[in-house]
Amino acid sequence: MATIKLQQVEKKFGDFQAVKPMDLTIQDGEFVVLLGPSGCGKTTTLRMISGLETVTTGTIMLGDRNVTWLHPSERDVAFVFQFYALYPHISARENISFPLRAQGESKDVINQRVQEVAALLRIEHLLNQRPGNLSGGDQQRVALARALVRRPEAFLMDEPLGALDADFRETMRAEIKQLHIDQNATTVYVTHDQIEAMAMGDRIVVMSEAVVQQAGSPHEVYYDPANLFVARFIGSPGMNLVSSVYSQGVVSIPGTENRYSVPDGWQTPINETLEGEGQIVLGFRPEAAQLKTDGPLSGEVYASELQGAFSVLHVNVNTDDIVHIRSDRQIDYPIGTTLRFDIDPQMVRFFDPGTEAGIKREVSQ
Amino acid sequence: MSTTSSSLSSSQGRRFQRRYLLLIPLILMTIFYLIPLYVMLVTGFKSFEEVSLQTMWNLPSGIHFDNYIEAFEKLKPHLWNSLIMVIPAAIISSIIGSINGFVLARWRFPGSKLVLPLLLFGMFIPYQSVIIPLAVFMKNIGLAGSIPGLVLVHVIYGIPITTLTFYGYYMTVPKELVEAAKIDGAGLLGTYWNIFIPVSAPAFVVVLIWQFTSAWNDFLFAVILTGNKSWPVTVALQNMAGSQIIAGNVQMAGSLLAALPTLLVYIFLGRYFLRGLMAGSLKG
Numbered sequence: 138m139a140t141i142k143l144q145q146v147e148k149k150f151g152d153f154q155a156v157k158p159m160d161l162t163i164q165d166g167e168f169v170v171l172l173g174p175s176g177c178g179k180t181t182t183l184r185m186i187s188g189l190e191t192v193t194t195g196t197i198m199l200g201d202r203n204v205t206w207l208h209p210s211e212r213d214v215a216f217v218f219q220f221y222a223l224y225p226h227i228s229a230r231e232n233i234s235f236p237l238r239a240q241g242e243s244k245d246v247i248n249q250r251v252q253e254v255a256a257l258l259r260i261e262h263l264l265n266q267r268p269g270n271l272s273g274g275d276q277q278r279v280a281l282a283r284a285l286v287r288r289p290e291a292f293l294m295d296e297p298l299g300a301l302d303a304d305f306r307e308t309m310r311a312e313i314k315q316l317h318i319d320q321n322a323t324t325v326y327v328t329h330d331q332i333e334a335m336a337m338g339d340r341i342v343v344m345s346e347a348v349v350q351q352a353g354s355p356h357e358v359y360y361d362p363a364n365l366f367v368a369r370f371i372g373s374p375g376m377n378l379v380s381s382v383y384s385q386g387v388v389s390i391p392g393t394e395n396r397y398s399v400p401d402g403w404q405t406p407i408n409e410t411l412e413g414e415g416q417i418v419l420g421f422r423p424e425a426a427q428l429k430t431d432g433p434l435s436g437e438v439y440a441s442e443l444q445g446a447f448s449v450l451h452v453n454v455n456t457d458d459i460v461h462i463r464s465d466r467q468i469d470y471p472i473g474t475t476l477r478f479d480i481d482p483q484m485v486r487f488f489d490p491g492t493e494a495g496i497k498r499e500v501s502q
Numbered sequence: 503m504s505t506t507s508s509s510l511s512s513s514q515g516r517r518f519q520r521r522y523l524l525l526i527p528l529i530l531m532t533i534f535y536l537i538p539l540y541v542m543l544v545t546g547f548k549s550f551e552e553v554s555l556q557t558m559w560n561l562p563s564g565i566h567f568d569n570y571i572e573a574f575e576k577l578k579p580h581l582w583n584s585l586i587m588v589i590p591a592a593i594i595s596s597i598i599g600s601i602n603g604f605v606l607a608r609w610r611f612p613g614s615k616l617v618l619p620l621l622l623f624g625m626f627i628p629y630q631s632v633i634i635p636l637a638v639f640m641k642n643i644g645l646a647g648s649i650p651g652l653v654l655v656h657v658i659y660g661i662p663i664t665t666l667t668f669y670g671y672y673m674t675v676p677k678e679l680v681e682a683a684k685i686d687g688a689g690l691l692g693t694y695w696n697i698f699i700p701v702s703a704p705a706f707v708v709v710l711i712w713q714f715t716s717a718w719n720d721f722l723f724a725v726i727l728t729g730n731k732s733w734p735v736t737v738a739l740q741n742m743a744g745s746q747i748i749a750g751n752v753q754m755a756g757s758l759l760a761a762l763p764t765l766l767v768y769i770f771l772g773r774y775f776l777r778g779l780m781a782g783s784l785k786g
Contacts, residue, residue, distance in 0.1 A: 187685060189684065189685070209681075210686065210687035214685070216681070216682065216685045218678045219678075220678055222678035222679050222681065223682075224683075224700075225679075225701065226700040226701055227700070235683075235686050235696075236685075236686035239686050239692060240687055283682075
């Protein structure tokens with residue numbers, strides 16, 4: 138296993154910039170998820186690491202080897218495809234052993250290693266089947282086995298669960314995570330599904346429009362989004378973002394009586410960012426809102442959705458902005474009810490609408 | 503309710519009628535198309551005395567296999583010539599087409615986009631326009647009047663269509679399979695041999711049948727490029743009619759014998775042919 142280091146890696150297709158120069162270091166044994174909407178450059182990044190795509194500029198290091206211009210087979214990485222890409226005409230066993238046979242390994246080594254990974258993935262009973270006879274989940278297990286059997290420096294996975302049914306996807310999610318813990322293999326995993334990213338990643342790299350928006354732990358990207366894009370993209374629903382005005386320690390929502398006093402630790406950085414006062418974006422997660430009769434903020438219930446263990450209320454805080462508030466599923470809030478609520482001071486966030494960047498709280502001493 | 507259902511059934515009835523109206527011209531055209539075949543069949547069974555223009559539509563007085571035996575005796579060496587010409591011609595041009603198709607479908611090189619159209623151009627050159635230079639060329643390389651020479655010509659003339667067929671087929675092989683092979687360490691040749699060849703059976707069936715039929719049925723190249731010992735059956739059949747006083751009955755029996763191999767190939771392998779033509783996507 139090895140670290141992967143991207144240095145100023147860039148990809149252009151003609152005039153189209155698929156990935157703008159990016160730096161990223163993936164530690165030995167780390168599980169990194171590249172997350173973003175389609176067309177954001179995450180798959181291109183993965184393909185450049187694999188060598189299926191060449192870089193336009195930049196350097197890719199694998200361990201202490203510069204692999205930038207090596208052929209995919211010489212990089213010693215394994216790739217798992219969304220649609221499995223199993224060879225349809227040969228059995229699962231032959232699929233799994235294919236990379237070893239291509240490397241010219243001896244029969245004994247091949248048999249032993251195939252047996253090992255088949256046991257690991259619990260597919261021993263499927264080894265003589267052809268891919269066409271296997272379920273989607275089993276096909277992906279065979280594809281994972283084919284990746285594992287080579288003992289590569291790194292695993293690269295391109296939406297490996299994207300083609301599976303929802304319930305299968307959850308099972309496989311846990312299996313892949315477990316596999317990673319077992320093998321402690323450096324893994325780069327591409328997905329557009331943020332739930333998958335949150336569940337699996339040691340670190341999430343959020344990409345949009347060919348640029349890395351934020352790289353951090355699932356906790357960081359969820360609670361401290363670096364900018365408005367990440368705030369909106371992570372979470373379902375995403376973070377509530379309300380256009381407001383800041384002045385003298387108070388955030389007010391224009392056209393309403395809604396006022397929110399900025400908690401401790403925020404005044405100084407906000408003052409610095411806005412140079413005193415001005416437009417600001419107030420951000421908070423649905424679960425950060427606390428319904429209280431004496432809350433400083435109010436709004437009218439616009440819709441209510443029961444989501445099982447809880448309800449999500451859509452609340453109109455002014456004419457433009459609807460926020461989502463998580464509430465007790467047992468209590469019924471009829472449409473049109475006026476609610477008052479507060480925001481957990483630990484979970485409120487502020488953004489500069491000009492740069493779209495998140496404002497950072499003063500580090501408490 | 504009742505009105506809607508009755509109007510529905512009457513519109514269905516009209517559609518039914520229209521379908522049958524369409525069938526009538528189709529059946530008439532089919533009959534017209536099959537008339538020569540009928541004449542060939544009945545004449546082949548007639549005795550010498552029965553054959554005349556006045557009685558060409560009549561059924562034979564009995565089933566006479568003598569004509570077939572006689573025709574077979576005369577055509578036997580040439581049927582054999584056809585066979586040993588057609589088999590290598592079909593196989594070699596299929597293999598070349600497969601290699602071409604793979605390279606053109608899966609390998610981008612400078613000018614790769616130009617090669618396929620240029621190759622396909624070969625399909626649109628009328629044979630007649632190259633006949634004389636071809637004959638001279640064959641003579642110069644010492645293959646004139648021989649079966650290997652004819653094989654060579656059919657191989658070369660088959661390349662455009664075999665390449666196109668394999669190209670189209672190989673374009674449907676998922677890109678990911680090729681990429682998986684790349685990562686797994688298979689080179690270009692390894693990918694061809696391990697991934698493409700094993701899934702090529704439908705395309706090979708199409709191309710082999712096509713090449714077998716067109717080389718077997720060819721007359722023009724054969725008549726120019728072979729001598730009377732090496733005539734394939736098409737040329738021999740023509741000469742059987744022209745140079746000897748043989749009645750139509752034996753010729754017709756010979757015609758059927760000459761057409762039989764391609765008919766049999768199509769009857770027995772035709773469904774694979776259609777399946778291969780329609781084999782658009784490879785399922786994983």
